[in-house]
Amino acid sequence: MATTTSLNTTTAERATHERKEPTYLFTEKHVAEKSEIARRFIETRSRLNTNVDKSDNYLVKRFYNIDHNTYLEGALPAKMKELMGLAASTVLRCDDCVFYHAIQAYRMGVTRAEQEEAINVALVVGGSIVIPHLRRAYELLEELYR
Amino acid sequence: MATTTSLNTTTAERATHERKEPTYLFTEKHVAEKSEIARRFIETRSRLNTNVDKSDNYLVKRFYNIDHNTYLEGALPAKMKELMGLAASTVLRCDDCVFYHAIQAYRMGVTRAEQEEAINVALVVGGSIVIPHLRRAYELLEELYR
Amino acid sequence: MATTTSLNTTTAERATHERKEPTYLFTEKHVAEKSEIARRFIETRSRLNTNVDKSDNYLVKRFYNIDHNTYLEGALPAKMKELMGLAASTVLRCDDCVFYHAIQAYRMGVTRAEQEEAINVALVVGGSIVIPHLRRAYELLEELYR
Amino acid sequence: MATTTSLNTTTAERATHERKEPTYLFTEKHVAEKSEIARRFIETRSRLNTNVDKSDNYLVKRFYNIDHNTYLEGALPAKMKELMGLAASTVLRCDDCVFYHAIQAYRMGVTRAEQEEAINVALVVGGSIVIPHLRRAYELLEELYR
Amino acid sequence: MATTTSLNTTTAERATHERKEPTYLFTEKHVAEKSEIARRFIETRSRLNTNVDKSDNYLVKRFYNIDHNTYLEGALPAKMKELMGLAASTVLRCDDCVFYHAIQAYRMGVTRAEQEEAINVALVVGGSIVIPHLRRAYELLEELYR
Amino acid sequence: MATTTSLNTTTAERATHERKEPTYLFTEKHVAEKSEIARRFIETRSRLNTNVDKSDNYLVKRFYNIDHNTYLEGALPAKMKELMGLAASTVLRCDDCVFYHAIQAYRMGVTRAEQEEAINVALVVGGSIVIPHLRRAYELLEELYR
Numbered sequence: 001m002a003t004t005t006s007l008n009t010t011t012a013e014r015a016t017h018e019r020k021e022p023t024y025l026f027t028e029k030h031v032a033e034k035s036e037i038a039r040r041f042i043e044t045r046s047r048l049n050t051n052v053d054k055s056d057n058y059l060v061k062r063f064y065n066i067d068h069n070t071y072l073e074g075a076l077p078a079k080m081k082e083l084m085g086l087a088a089s090t091v092l093r094c095d096d097c098v099f100y101h102a103i104q105a106y107r108m109g110v111t112r113a114e115q116e117e118a119i120n121v122a123l124v125v126g127g128s129i130v131i132p133h134l135r136r137a138y139e140l141l142e143e144l145y146r
Numbered sequence: 147m148a149t150t151t152s153l154n155t156t157t158a159e160r161a162t163h164e165r166k167e168p169t170y171l172f173t174e175k176h177v178a179e180k181s182e183i184a185r186r187f188i189e190t191r192s193r194l195n196t197n198v199d200k201s202d203n204y205l206v207k208r209f210y211n212i213d214h215n216t217y218l219e220g221a222l223p224a225k226m227k228e229l230m231g232l233a234a235s236t237v238l239r240c241d242d243c244v245f246y247h248a249i250q251a252y253r254m255g256v257t258r259a260e261q262e263e264a265i266n267v268a269l270v271v272g273g274s275i276v277i278p279h280l281r282r283a284y285e286l287l288e289e290l291y292r
Numbered sequence: 293m294a295t296t297t298s299l300n301t302t303t304a305e306r307a308t309h310e311r312k313e314p315t316y317l318f319t320e321k322h323v324a325e326k327s328e329i330a331r332r333f334i335e336t337r338s339r340l341n342t343n344v345d346k347s348d349n350y351l352v353k354r355f356y357n358i359d360h361n362t363y364l365e366g367a368l369p370a371k372m373k374e375l376m377g378l379a380a381s382t383v384l385r386c387d388d389c390v391f392y393h394a395i396q397a398y399r400m401g402v403t404r405a406e407q408e409e410a411i412n413v414a415l416v417v418g419g420s421i422v423i424p425h426l427r428r429a430y431e432l433l434e435e436l437y438r
Numbered sequence: 439m440a441t442t443t444s445l446n447t448t449t450a451e452r453a454t455h456e457r458k459e460p461t462y463l464f465t466e467k468h469v470a471e472k473s474e475i476a477r478r479f480i481e482t483r484s485r486l487n488t489n490v491d492k493s494d495n496y497l498v499k500r501f502y503n504i505d506h507n508t509y510l511e512g513a514l515p516a517k518m519k520e521l522m523g524l525a526a527s528t529v530l531r532c533d534d535c536v537f538y539h540a541i542q543a544y545r546m547g548v549t550r551a552e553q554e555e556a557i558n559v560a561l562v563v564g565g566s567i568v569i570p571h572l573r574r575a576y577e578l579l580e581e582l583y584r
Numbered sequence: 585m586a587t588t589t590s591l592n593t594t595t596a597e598r599a600t601h602e603r604k605e606p607t608y609l610f611t612e613k614h615v616a617e618k619s620e621i622a623r624r625f626i627e628t629r630s631r632l633n634t635n636v637d638k639s640d641n642y643l644v645k646r647f648y649n650i651d652h653n654t655y656l657e658g659a660l661p662a663k664m665k666e667l668m669g670l671a672a673s674t675v676l677r678c679d680d681c682v683f684y685h686a687i688q689a690y691r692m693g694v695t696r697a698e699q700e701e702a703i704n705v706a707l708v709v710g711g712s713i714v715i716p717h718l719r720r721a722y723e724l725l726e727e728l729y730r
Numbered sequence: 731m732a733t734t735t736s737l738n739t740t741t742a743e744r745a746t747h748e749r750k751e752p753t754y755l756f757t758e759k760h761v762a763e764k765s766e767i768a769r770r771f772i773e774t775r776s777r778l779n780t781n782v783d784k785s786d787n788y789l790v791k792r793f794y795n796i797d798h799n800t801y802l803e804g805a806l807p808a809k810m811k812e813l814m815g816l817a818a819s820t821v822l823r824c825d826d827c828v829f830y831h832a833i834q835a836y837r838m839g840v841t842r843a844e845q846e847e848a849i850n851v852a853l854v855v856g857g858s859i860v861i862p863h864l865r866r867a868y869e870l871l872e873e874l875y876r
Contacts, residue, residue, distance in 0.1 A: 045719070048719035049719065051722050051726050052719055052722050055700065055725075057700050059708070059800060060700075060704065060707065060718070062796050062799075063707055063708070063712070063796060064715075066270060066792050067270050069789060069792075070266055070789060071267070074263050075257065075260045076263045076264065080229070081263065081264075083222070083226070083230060084229060084233040084264055084267045085233075087231075087234045088236075088237045088268055088272070088713075089271065090234075091234045092237055092238075092271070092272070093532070094677065096716035097271075097713055097716065113221035114221045114222050116493065116495050117221050117222045118222065118230055120498065121216055121230040121231055122234055123497070123501055124216040124419060124497070125234040125235065125238070125243075125420050125421055126234065126418075127383075127415070127418040127419025127420075128419075128501070128505045129418065129527065131505075131535075132534035134490070135486035135489070135490055136486065138486070139489055141493075142492075194427035194428065194430070194431055195427065197427070197434055198430050201433075203408050205416070205504065205507060205508060206412065208504050208507075209415055209416070209420070209504060212500050212501060213420045215497060234421075235421065237711075237713070238385075242424035243420070243421055243424065262785065262790075269789070270711060270712050270789070270793070271711050271713055272710075273675075273707070273708060273710040273713075273714070274793070275675075275709055275818075275819065275822045275824050275827055276711070278824060278827065280782070280790070281775070281778035281779065281782055282778065284782050285778055285781055287785075288784075288785075340866065343869055343872050344864070346872075347868060347871075349850070351650065351653060351654060351850045351853070351854070352846075352850065352853065352864070354653075355853055355858070358562060358646050359562050361646075362558055362559055362643060366551075367549065367551035367552045367554070367555045368521070368552050368555045368556065372518050373555065373556075375514070375522060376521060376522050376560075377525075377559055377563060379522040379523075379525055379526045380525045380526050380529045380560055380563040380859075381563065381859065382526075383529065383530055384530075384859050388862035389858070403513065405512075406514050409512055409513050409514045409519065410514065410519075413508055413519055413523055414522075416505050416508045417523060417526045417527065417530070418530070529857075531678070554639065558643045561643070561644065561647055561857070562643070562647070562857060562858050563857050563858050564856075564857040565853070565854060565855050566647070566651045566681070567672075567681055567821070567856065567857075568857070569681075570678060570680035572636070572644070573629070573633065573635070573636055574632065576635050576636050579639075580635050580639075650854060651854050654850055654851055654854045658843075658847055659846070659847045660813070660848065664810050664813070665848075665851055667810070667814060668817040668848055668851040668852075669851055671814040671817055671818045672820075672821045672851060672855040672856070675821065675822055676821055697804075700805070701804055701805045702806065702814055704800055705800055705811055705814040705815055706818055708796060709818045709819065709822070710822070
C-alpha cells in the first residue's frame with residue numbers, strides 16, 4: 001500500500017502545473033461547418049457576447065476571465081476539465097453550457113465514447129430530469145462525430 | 147488538421163472499453179483511520195445503507211447497481227469519472243456526495259491538486275453558493291492528504 | 293376508446309370537490325412517541341415556528357395558509373397529495389420537507405410500500421444525488437412502520 | 439386509533455404488488471391529433487430518442503429501463519405515480535418532463551382537475567419560479583381536455 | 585457604535601409600512617414598443633395567463649395574489665424588491681422570470697447600472713451556469729435602455 | 731412620462747459609482763456576542779477558511795476576491811446588495827449563505843423588517859421548500875434584533 005504522502009502536492013510541485021492554453025485540434029469555424037446545431041449555438045453566443053462586451057461591466061469581465069482560467073491545462077488535462085464542466089452543466093440542466101463544453105471537448109480531441117461516459121455520470125447523478133438535455137446533447141454529438 | 151473520423155468510436159472499438167472494477171490504492175478502513183471526517187461519513191453511510199438493504203426495494207437495488215456501474219473503468223479512467231461525480235455533486239451542493247466521491251478519488255490515487263481542480267470547476271460553474279461545501283471538502287482533503 | 297370530454301371537469305363538477313381537512317389515523321404525539329427522528333423533527337419545527345409566528349409577518353402567514361390549503365382533500369385524496377409533496381421535496385433534496393410529508397402521509401394511513409414507491413419516483417427523476425436523502429427517509433420509515 | 443402494524447407491508451404482501459403495465463385509455467397518436475403542443479413534443483422526443491437508441495449506450499439503455507419500471511402499476515396506481523412525476527418535474531422546472539407526465543396521466547384517464555391539483559402542489563412547493571412552466575402546462579391541458 | 589435596538593421594527597413602526605402599489609414611470613405598452621424582446625415576452629405571457637385565468641383555479645389565483653403583494657412598496661422600496669426578484673430569478677435561471685423583473689424594474693425607473701449590479705450578485709452567487717441567462721438579460725437591457 | 735434616456739448610465743456617470751467598502755455599524759465580534767447562532771457560524775466559517783487559505787489555491791483566492799468586490803458600494807447601496815445576496819441564497823436554500831448575508835446586512839444597519847421583506851421575496855419566488863431555511867433565518871434574526 002502506497003504512503004499517502006505521495007498523493008499530496010507540495011507548493012513546489014504545484015508550480016510545475018503552470019496553467020497554459022490547451023491545444024485545439026479543431027477551430028470553432030470547423031465545428032460550425034460540421035454541425036448545424038453547433039453553428040447556431042456559436043453564432044448566437046458570439047452575437048450576445050458582443051452585447052455583453054459592449055456594456056464593459058467590470059465584474060462580468062473579471063468573472064469571464066476567471067472562468068477562462070479554470071479550464072486551462074493544469075494538474076488535470078484541459079480535456080478532462082471540459083468533461084467535468086460538461087457533467088456539471090448537464091446535472092444543472094443548462095443546454096447552452098452543455099453545448100459549450102461538448103464542443104470544447106470535441107475541439108480538444110475527446111472521443112464520442114468519452115463524452116458519452118461523462119454524460120452518463122451526469123445522468124446517474126442527476127436523474128431522468130437530465131434526459132431531455134441528454135437527448136439534445138446526443139443530437140449535437142451525432143453531428144460532430146459523423 | 148486531423149480528420150474528425152478519428153475521434154469517433156465504432157461499436158467494435160467500444161467493445162474494447164470493457165467495464166471493469168477500478169484498482170484502489172487504499173481501503174475504506176485505511177481512509178477511516180486517517181481522517182475522522184471520513185470515518186464518521188463512512189460509518190453513518192454504512193449504518194443507513196444496512197437499513198435500505200433490509201427494505202429490499204427492487205428499484206432502489208437496481209438504481210444502486212446502475213450507479214455502481216457508472217464509475218467503473220471504461221472509455222474514461224475510473225479516477226476521472228469520480229472527479230466528474232465530485233464536480234457534479236459539488237454544483238448540486240450535496241455534502242455526502244462530495245465526501246463520497248472525494249474519498250473514492252483519494253482511494254484510487256488522485257492527488258490533492260487534482261481534487262482541487264475538479265472542485266474549482268464546480269466553484270466557477272456553481273458560484274459562491276458552492277463555497278460552504280468547498281470549505282467542508284477542503285477540511286476533508288486536509289485530513290486525507292496530510 | 294373513451295371520449296376525452298369525460299375527463300374534463302366542468303365548473304359545476306369542480307364545486308363538488310370541496311376542500312376539507314383530511315382524516316388522520318394518528319396524532320403528532322403518537323408519531324413522536326413511536327419515532328425518535330420524528331420526535332426531534334416535530335419539536336424543532338414547533339419551536340422554530342413559534343418564533344416565526346411571533347414575528348407576525350403578513351405575507352408569511354398568508355403563505356403558510358395557502359400551503360395548508362394545498363394538501364386538503366380535493367379532486368385528489370389528501371394522501372396522494374402528501375405523497376406528491378414527498379416526491380417533490382425529495383427531488384429538491386430538503387430533509388425537513390421529506391420528514392414533514394412522510395410523517396403526514398403516515399398519519400393518514402399511507403403504507404410503507406406506498407411511501408417507498410413515491411420515493412422511487414423521486415430517486416429516478418432526481419438521480420443519485422437523492423440517495424443521501426433517501427437513506428435518511430428510510431431511517432424514519434423504519435421507525436414509523438416497525 | 440389503529441395499530442401501526444397494519445400500515446406495514448410484509449414481504450409477502452409486497453409480492454402481491456406485481457408491477458404491470460398501466461392501461462391506457464388513449465394512444466399517443468390520439469393525443470397528437472388532439473393537441474398540437476402534444477404532437478410537436480411527441481415528434482421531437484421520438485426523433486431525438488431514435489438518435490439516442492442508435493448510439494446503443496449500455497448505461498443509457500439501463501437507465502431508460504429503470505425509468506420505465508418506476509411508473510408501472512404497483513403499491514400505488516400508475517396514474518398517481520405519473521402525477522408524482524408531474525409534480526417532481528414541475529418543481530424541477532423541466533417543460534419536456536412536465537409535458538411527458540401530463541400526457542401520460544391524460545392517457546391513463548386522469549382528469550383535468552386532478553392534473554391541476556398535482557401542479558398546485560408543485561406551485562406551492564416550488565414557488566413563483568414555477569409559474570412560467572405552469573402557464574405552458576395549462577396551455578397543453580387546455581388542448582388535451584377541450 | 586449604535587445600539588441594536590434602533591434597528592428593530594416594532595409593530596407600531598411596521599404599521600407605517602403600509603403596502604401600496606408602486607409608481608410606474610412607463611407602461612407595459614411603452615416597454616413593448618421600445619423592445620421587441622419585451623413585446624414578445626409580454627404578449628406570450630398575456631396570452632398564456634388568459635388561459636390560466638379561464639381555468640379559475642382557486643389556489644393558483646391565491647398564489648398570484650400573494651405574489652403580487654410581495655413586490656408592493658413596504659419596508660423596502662418596490663424597486664429594490666424587483667431587483668431582489670431579479671437576482672433570485674437569475675440564480676434559479678428562469679428567463680421568463682428574469683425578463684419579468686427586469687421589465688418591472690425598468691418601468692419603476694431603475695437604471696441600467698443598477699440592473700447590472702443586481703445581475704452581478706446573481707452571477708457571483710450562481711456561477712457561470714448563469715451566463716447564458718445573463719447574456720439574454722443584457723440583450724433585453726440593451727433594447728430597454730437605448 | 732420620463733424619457734428613457736434618463737435611466738441609462740453613460741460611461742462617465744458610471745465612473746462616479748466607484749466601488750468602496752461599506753460602512754459597518756457593528757463588528758463581527760459584537761454580532762457574535764449578541765447571537766449564539768451567529769457566534770457559532772462565524773467561528774466555524776473562520777476555522778474552515780483558515781484551512782482553505784492554507785491551500786493557497788490560485789483560483790479559489792481569485793473567486794473569493796471577486797465575491798468580495800460584488801458587494802461593495804456601487805450603483806446600488808451595499809446594504810441592498812447584501813439583501814439581494816440574502817434573497818438569492820434563500821431561494822438556493824444555503825443556510826450558511828443565508829446566515830452570512832443576514833449578518834452582513836445587520837452589521838450595515840438593515841432593519842429586521844427589511845430583512846423579512848427580502849426573505850419574503852425568496853419565499854414567494856422559491857416556494858414552501860424555502861420554509862425550513864426561513865425558520866432558521868428567523869431564529870437568527872430573533873437573536874440579532876432583540
